[in-house]
Amino acid sequence: MDENGPQTPEETLDAEIKSFFDSAPPLRNIENISESLKNFIEINSSPAGSRSARKVVCVTSGGTTVPLEQRCVRYIDNFSSGHRGAASTEYFLKAGYSVIFLYRTKTCQPYCSLLPDDPFLECFEFTCDSGIQVRQSYSEAVKSAISEHHAAVADGTLLKLPFTTIFEYLQMLHLIGTSLRSLGPHALFYLAAAVSDFYVPWESMAEHKIQSGSGPLDMRLAQVPKMLSVLRSEWAPTAYCISFKLETDVKILLEKADAALRKYKMHMVIANELSTRKEEVTLVTENEKIHVRRDPKLVGDEVENHIVKHIVEKHSTYINVFDH
């Protein structure tokens, strides 16, 4: 960026964000998504109702894709099973939050972590009287997955919204952000999705499949503008915001988490290293670095249980400060 140029860094970012959204293919089903969001927020924020001042968290989960061709054959994908987001959703629901679960299609779903890879084909069997029954070994896992998942969706405390591409993800996050603004400090963002850092602008993308057969392929990818800044400054300025920093090199992890906290004005950054992320993370805030581990001696204990407990406490303090 040219510091002597006519634009401040904020103006440059605004221009990049505008250009990203302008060039994105339009979101399909936008009416349905907006309608679901509107209903969900009405149920969870009615000032006269029994659920007044209910806390709402938007949990994002799974990786985004970056198409390399307009008629998409190839794309760059970010690895994420979605386990962090799905497990955290369960603990937020248990703590009394309502959850908007913005997830990558085909990634882990809440209450499904004890199921095998392909639960549909692995958990059921055909009986001689031509009925379908749950295999004995999966009996408890299947029962609790289906009952708890359906109960949360049915009673309006869990809204599931799927995405695939980086374009869909950021357009939906924008919609959710501006919708949750009305909840003020009661809204929480828990941004666990693995969001692409680089993309091919839609308009400069090859229309047809890239041809092989003519030597190596050179690609130039543009940086995805950092939307965390506008989420904080414009979309939902009074919401409590938590982002994640994943690295494979533990030596630079905390430093990068600290930098993200300051740069994007996050309230918390959760620092995790790829190989140990299911065991331990560090919650980085302005004044603290809280190291959180799961208890390996407790059967079924998950690190997300401890993460969410800390967050609920921090978020309550934040709301109280705001209200008084």
Place this chain on the structure above:
Amino acid sequence: MDENGPQTPEETLDAEIKSFFDSAPPLRNIENISESLKNFIEINSSPAGSRSARKVVCVTSGGTTVPLEQRCVRYIDNFSSGHRGAASTEYFLKAGYSVIFLYRTKTCQPYCSLLPDDPFLECFEFTCDSGIQVRQSYSEAVKSAISEHHAAVADGTLLKLPFTTIFEYLQMLHLIGTSLRSLGPHALFYLAAAVSDFYVPWESMAEHKIQSGSGPLDMRLAQVPKMLSVLRSEWAPTAYCISFKLETDVKILLEKADAALRKYKMHMVIANELSTRKEEVTLVTENEKIHVRRDPKLVGDEVENHIVKHIVEKHSTYINVFDH
């Protein structure tokens, strides 16, 4: 390639293939895979048994991924739902073939095409007496998916082998190819997987996550060596081999299919265009171009039904010529 150089094109390809396999990370579970393959081939080729001269097809299905980092956070993926491979597997089983289904994890499975996106969470419900039951609207689809799928696996006519990366896919295809060599012309390869054309050689790959924040990302990808040639010339030289050519530009499609047929000495190349691939394809052989369409007036008719019928006929003729 330098025509005056010391190497023929064949030697260059051999060297590229050797370098690809040498640099690939070792296949996990290789003992289990080899054991399953050995058992499957024994069952399906016992010369004294009732199943002698059984025809075996290896159906590959779904897209391969190319990791961009050794501790993989980002990768390039090829789009493919796996519907073609899964549906074709059903028709091959119906036609009396045994099938090795080499499929990308989480893609379509045989007998599951009438199910919704997430069949586990969408097809079942919790009943008041705390049991699990199939939702009425999915009753038939669930019953036939589970019963037919499990029956084929149980009676040893369907062997399912999952892959994710291009390294896993090609190593497994190599294993299957050399294993099926013993079946001679009774083996068929139906290569419907969407295989990456470009990759990052494992050894030249970044160990850690590529850092953003320093401008655009430039990447150089090497071409994946074309393994079709060695499948034909070395791994299984007497098997009947069918590959697929997918393009988004219909103008170059048949020309590319023809070129692939000659270059890789395929017995058939199935040419399909991305937007119409579920309606029609062209079967390209040395002497014919057979245009195949599904019949839109027949409820449930699929183009794979017609593709497999043609193939069964061609393959029988091929076996007869071989045997006499």
